[in-house]
Amino acid sequence: MIDADCLFCKIAEGAIPSTKVRETERVLAFRDLYPKAPTHVLVIPKDHYANVAELAAADPALAGEVLAVAARVAADDGIQETGWRLFANTGEHGGQDVFHVHFHVAGGKPLGPMLSA
Template identity: 60%
Template sequence: MAGEPQADCLFCKIVAGQIPATVVRETETTVAFRDINPQAPTHVLVIPKVHYPDAASLAAAEPGVASDILIEAGRVALDEKIVEHGYRVVFNTGSGAGQTVFHAHAHVLGGRGLQWPPG
């Protein structure tokens, strides 16, 4: 069922505390933790505690939680001191776009120049 934890989902296991993560922020609806394969000096993932396979399905079903992810992305950027020089918030959707964990999540990237387009 949409929104319910999935037994085979890495991020659902992080939310449940079954898999360790370097958590930098947590709210009632989100968890933010450091990416294990960082693509920038600051690379933090912000995930909803509820399970949806991608950002679009989360936003359609629970727009308030989708908003919470963006709010937390901004707070992560403040905490990590990357606001002044700029940062990027990325939602990958589908394997062709680089999504490897099918649980909605935002990447907060910063701490170096981030040219556009990203590749």
């Protein structure tokens, strides 16, 4: 299922260009346009799910595939050994700004504390 008004659905369909780093039939990983670390890749299911809870409830196997692709991205970018962060913002208070579930793979430098006080 695709949402015609969704930025990430358009990227998944190829209507908006992205720098792809890994792709399966159901998952796409592409470089963030505004990276916060040397490696900053977004991993999305190609089908539209608004957030992590919706994806997990609807298709746990796809959620697992997204995580497997994220781990492969970290290995491909050479950050698996030094460490990396995987996170998904969910909802307004969680900092989600695109309401198509997406996971950030970030690393390549010390990332510091997860949350600020």
